[in-house]
Amino acid sequence: MTSTDRTAVLEIRNPADDSLVGTVEATSFDGVKGALATAKRAAAGWAATPAAERGAAVKKAARMVRDQAGELAALIEAETGKPRSEAEEGVLAGVGTLEQYAELGPVHRGRSLLGDPRATDLMVPEPRGVVVALTPWNDPVAVACGLLGAALVTGNAVVHKPSERCPHTGHRLGAVLSRAFPEGVLQTVQGDGGIGAELAASRDVDLIAHVGGTVAGRSIAASAARTGAKALLENGGNDPLIVDTGVDVDWAAAQAATGAFANSGQICVAVERIYVHQEIAEAFLGALVKEAESRELAPLVDKRHRDGVHTQVTEALAQGAEPMFGGTLPEGPGAFYPATVLTGCTSAMRVMSEETFGPVAPVCVVPDFEQALERAADGEYGLAATVLTSSMTHAQRAWRELPVGTVKINNVFGGAPGGAAHPRGASGSGYGYGPELLDEMTQTKVVHLATPRL
Known part of the structure; x- marks a missing residue:
């Protein structure tokens, strides 16, 4: 897809029988720039929204996804081949994650510091601004809900690009979620790695969260180094x-x-x-x-x-x-x-x-x-x-x-809920899950408030 190609189409076939699932028009590069500009305009108002109201919006979004769990699971099965029951488990896991962040977001806190007793010293978490979320196809709703929920509840505006292997799922999820938020706060764009690269290279982006392959992750890290954005990466593994x-x-x-x-x-x-x-x-x-x-x-x-x-x-x-x-x-x-x-x-x-x-x-x-x-x-x-x-x-x-x-x-899968780890080496960097993801989605400001001399 080139900068002048505005009619690129993603064609998806059912991996079980090769039948056509459907086609989705990819977002043009101009469309990507427009989405980022809209997010940037929406970010200030959303950041100023009280934390409890942001949490309530994320909780509303969770209810909406739960109501559409069957439809989303059917799309996941058709596009990726994951059995319907397992697909629905993934959707409901995403619902649970949204509910978790709806509760955790409003109580995410900074700290006060012990300085001069005549002054007040604070460490205050603030939204980063515009977050780009690039999510994979193997568990598309669960992973997306984690990144989107944490980014939104902490006051960021989000542009989400789902994998080009499950664009119908990504489109439907975005349509469901976006109804819970003010216009421009959550947008979905479609496309292949070229669109992901365009998003990652933009200087209008403050954080890029990527779950996917290592080659793409390294490219995103290089783009972030050039623009100054934070890169949050969970990439390949060889466990x-x-x-x-x-x-x-x-x-x-x-x-x-x-x-x-x-x-x-x-x-x-x-x-x-x-x-x-x-x-x-x-x-x-x-x-x-x-x-x-x-x-x-x-x-x-x-x-x-x-x-x-x-x-x-x-x-x-x-x-x-x-x-x-x-x-x-x-x-x-x-x-x-x-x-x-x-x-x-x-x-x-x-x-x-x-x-x-x-x-x-x-x-x-x-x-x-x-x-x-x-x-x-x-x-x-x-x-x-x-x-x-x-x-x-x-x-x-x-x-x-x-x-x-x-x-x-002694257990290949399992573990207590809420665990968050730092991947190492080529597998990425930063917390991608758990309460610690709220820290990744915010930046800390130190405030020293002294008494003026009158």
């Missing part, structure tokens, strides 16, 4: 799973399969590489293959994405990996790909060193926990990691030594 000796192999295989195959592997914190202790490797692999055999997976988001997954698998096989199950393109329509188990994998293979984002479980057998920990810590990404172990010593070492934002011990 390891360590399977230590002494654990039940069937349980460990079920954990590994859930981590690698849930949502067809299209989860930011999916298990991307597995290191298993040699003492239990044979039994674990056998159990993991049984898990793969029993899984009927939804399609990947589209054939272009499936081709990328399959390329990594075929490269690994050419480099000496052994196929235990799957790894072949199925016949027929749609973007389906089987649960795949590979063994004999090495760090030289892209399936181990890069994010695959598909239902692939590449396994490396290691002689001991020490080597598993060393290999799991290797690489440029630092999003999350999981360790299955019966040893408290190994568990303590794992969470202290693994250079990632989130470490999960």
